[in-house]
Amino acid sequence: MTLVADTAGLIMDLQSVGLRLETTLETARKGGAGPSDSGMLWIEGVPVTVPPSDSSPYSLRAEDDGQGIYRDGVKIASVAGTARPRFYGLETADGVPYHQIALLHLDSLASTVVQACNYWGNSDQCGFCGIGLSLASGATIAKKTPEMLAEVAIAAKELDGAVDATLTTGSSVAPDRGALYVAKCGQAVKEAAGLPVEIQFEPPRDLSVIDQVHDMGVDALGIHIETFDPAVLAKVAPGKFRTGIETYFRTWEHAVKVFGEGRVSTYVILGMGEDPQLTIDACKRAVDIGVYPFVVPLRPVAGSLMEDVPAPSREYTEPIYRKVAGFLAERGLGAHTAVAGCARCQACSSLNLVQTAGSAAPCGPTGGAPTSAPLLQIGRRPE
Structure with a gap:
């Protein structure tokens, strides 16, 4: 090997x-x-x-x-x-520590610019998410401004070698789903620090929002479905389920037309009870329109609704990685075609390593699609 x-x-x-x-x-x-x-x-x-x-x-x-x-x-x-990171020791003129505004994930600056979600704390809460936990702990602030993020981005680049920025937000009930505010923050970061920027948001009601985001200078988009299995999506992310899987595909198709192949990505989380063959087939459909399906194993977050769900085994994830990596290789997509964001960083996944190692080869004893795991039962933590 x-x-x-x-x-x-x-x-x-x-x-x-x-x-x-x-x-x-x-x-x-x-x-x-x-x-x-x-x-x-x-x-x-x-x-x-x-x-x-x-x-x-x-x-x-x-x-x-x-x-x-x-x-x-x-x-x-x-x-x-x-x-x-050295920039963590700095603060804004009005006393906000830089590390409460953005964090350095290895070499990528990352921030949830609006640390709130209309799904959080109700029946729509996503089982895998912990967006409200860091706010409750005091590790961050509720809303970051473009000026704050630009200031921190300059320091992160100059002091710690940040190479890109990834900006996301909780779900919003606004028609644009919060995209334009995140894009405004991304525009400020890019203009101030010169970093390529990915922003992440849910499908907007009007697809022209994506054109507006592109016109603001954003380099890449993350529009994350989390799972292609409708039964699992309904269970672990009811709000996204109501948006509809086909809505995500329509949004991605438009986004790829505007941003180009490899500049649009979606998270695909493994280990939530999904049908693996359905997942593989839907990933191929996404790749075929130029979307990068960023396949990751479930990372149980303490305090989330899925905190007690174990991460999937390598025996489960590897065949899926290999199949998806083969699709990406055939399409000419990979981490090298992503200019910013999770698909460029790859730290939470083995997908790009598998692709680099020759992902289209047979999987041996773990080849083929693994059997489907049972649908997880998601519930709130006991008081």
């Missing part, structure tokens, strides 16, 4: 079973709107987010010249940790 293939396999394992920490991991993210509750590190030069786990067979150990990942006492990979 090649180094890339070995690393891909290791990362798939780690994102399933986690990493036991026997030394300090300087940067970690808790709560938030996307995959979180994870440590951020570089494994053999590859950016990765990995959930800490006391029961993992893999351990992170300190070494004289860095850190290493061990299993059964044997070192299997070298690790470079990430120091606390």
Whole structure:
């Protein structure tokens, strides 16, 4: 096996079973709107987010010249940790700490510009999401302004080498679903710091909003469906289910016409009980129109409705990665065609590593689509 293939396999394992920490991991993210509750590190030069786990067979150990990942006492990979970003020590003129405005996810500046969602705290709450948790903990502020984000972006680029910016928002009842405000923030970041910007929002009622966002200089879009399985979507994200899967496809088609192939992406979370073959087929449909399906394993977030749901196994995720990576390769899409955002970073997924290692090859003993997991029962945490 090649180094890339070995690393891909290791990362798939780690994102399933986690990493036991026997030394300090300087940067970690808790709560938030996307995959979180994870440590951020570089494994053999590859950016990765990995959930800490006391029961993992893999351990992170300190070494004289860095850190290493061990299993059964044997070192299997070298690790470079990430120091606390220097810009975190700064604050705005009116006293808001920069780290409450935006965070550095490895080399990508990220912010939820409106830390509120009309789905949060009611029957529409998405099972996998923790957007309200970081606000409740005081880790962030409710609304960031374009001026704030531009100021922080300059510092993140100059002090810590940020290479792009990803800006998202909770769901909004506004006709544009909050897209224009996030785009205004993205415009400010790009003009001030020169960083390519991805913004993320739900399908707007009027598709001309996407044209307006493009005209504001935004480079890429994330319009995230989370799962293609309608039964699972209805269970874990009722608001998105009401929007409708076909609405997402119509929105993506228009967005690709405006932004170009590889500049539009969607999260596809594995391990929520979805039908794997349906997922593979829908990912191909998305790729065929130029959309990048960013396939990730479920990252259970403490405090979310799905906090007790285990992450999917490598045996489940790898065949899906391989199929989707093959579709991407055939279409000429990959992390290299994404200028900003999650599809460029890839730290929460093994998809690009699998593609790089030769994803179209047969999967061997794990080949083909895995059997469907049972539909998860989602409920609120007991009081």
